[in-house]
Amino acid sequence: MPELPEVEVTRMGVEQALLGATIEAVRMGKPLRWPLQVAPQRLVGQRIQSVQRRGKYMLLQLSQGVLLVHLGMSGSVRCATEVGEAGVHDHFDLFTTRGVLRLTDPRRFGAVVYAPHMDHPRVQQLLGHLGVEPLGDAFDAAYLHAALRGRSGSIKQVLLAGQVVVGVGNIYVSESLFRAGIHPLRQARRVARPRLERLVQAIREVLQRAIVLGGSSLRDFKGTQGGYGDFQHEALVYGRAGLPCVHCATPIRRVVQGQRSTFYCVRCQT
DNA sequence: CACGGATCCTGATGGC
DNA sequence: TGCCATCAGGATCCGT
Incomplete structure (x- = not known):
């Protein structure tokens, strides 16, 4: 589903809802496309410093690392102060001081991947080969x-x-x-x-x-x-x-x- | 290295 | 109602 516009709409919503928030807890459901690459506990205490986008990836810059979120074919993200019990397709929840981010993805082609910094090989692996941003100056x-x-x-x-x-x-x-x-x-x-x-x-x-x-x-x-x-x-x-x-x-x-x-x-x- | 095809997973929909 | 085939926003991997 989500192409650039859907990811950008999601990015703006997450930025609005959770910029500056501190992560208090993480809940994970069924495995997504790729492993998180870190113990979920290590996200706790980190602050969301910015919410960016590269292609169809949403990038949450944290105090000590970066969280790459991809919505795959059927993913969507909900931000709210309260979310109910996790449903069968809710595979990633971030509980923060400003509310909850919940990723719902029935087909599980989406992913949430953590890396300690943007120069990390895993980030390079995922983003390194990507073409230019269509809304940027380089695209002509x-x-x-x-x-x-x-x-x-x-x-x-x-x-x-x-x-x-x-x-x-x-x-x-x-x-x-x-x-x-x-x-x-x-x-x-x-x-x-x-x-x-x-x-x-x-x-x-x-x-x-x-x-x-x-x-x-x-x-x-x-x-x-x-x-x-x-x-x-x-x-x-x-x-x-x-x-x-x-x-x-x-x-x-x-x-x-x-x-x-x-x-x-x-x-x-x- | 560039290409086409198979593949991951689940749900909705339509034909019989 | 049940069953089966087909289709769905993505991207990687694997041959050629």
Whole structure:
């Protein structure tokens, strides 16, 4: 589920709720994708000094280390002063002086990983290969042009892989390519420069709009206050197979690339 | 090194 | 109602 907008919405909520709080207790449920890498007790007494984001990771800077939180496909984080009894899908709780952070993740593709500092090899392992931030200054057509040179894979899959640009997941990649008029099956290196300009703009606008709307809630994503995101109502192609294209009325097509659905308009996207 | 495919896990949904 | 197949926001690992 969570792509960059959902993680950013989560990050802002956690920052609002728990910045400056001190961890008092930790509860862990079933194992997530990767081990925490530290005895939970070592988190106790540490203060949450900042809440940042890198790609789809949320980074909690603690007094003596960093906590990397990934929401996987089905994760969401709730912040509250009180939470009830942990349910079967609640796999990580941080009890702090300002309230509780609870990670709920039915499929358990998410992760919470601790490292003593940002230069630690584990952090490098998880974040080191990531591409540029799509909302940052480094992401422009010149960069994309250079980064896509020699890439024979489809533009959709190259963007999704996260090594060129991060945070653009399965929903927003379809939405961005539609807005840029680029066919998702086109080889990445064959996207002409003017199209790359449009693509950069489209990715930025789609992600920013999704953040404003609180992300997309296809089924289980919720913000830290428990509310749903609304971007899915503005999706122009994602999940709209067979429905008319908003520009030309041609039925939207669904294809599968790398076991993931892609939605596009055969007429508007070339 | 870049690529495509299999894989982790659980729940929702739709067809019969 | 039950059963089975299919699909779901991600990212890593493993061959080629």
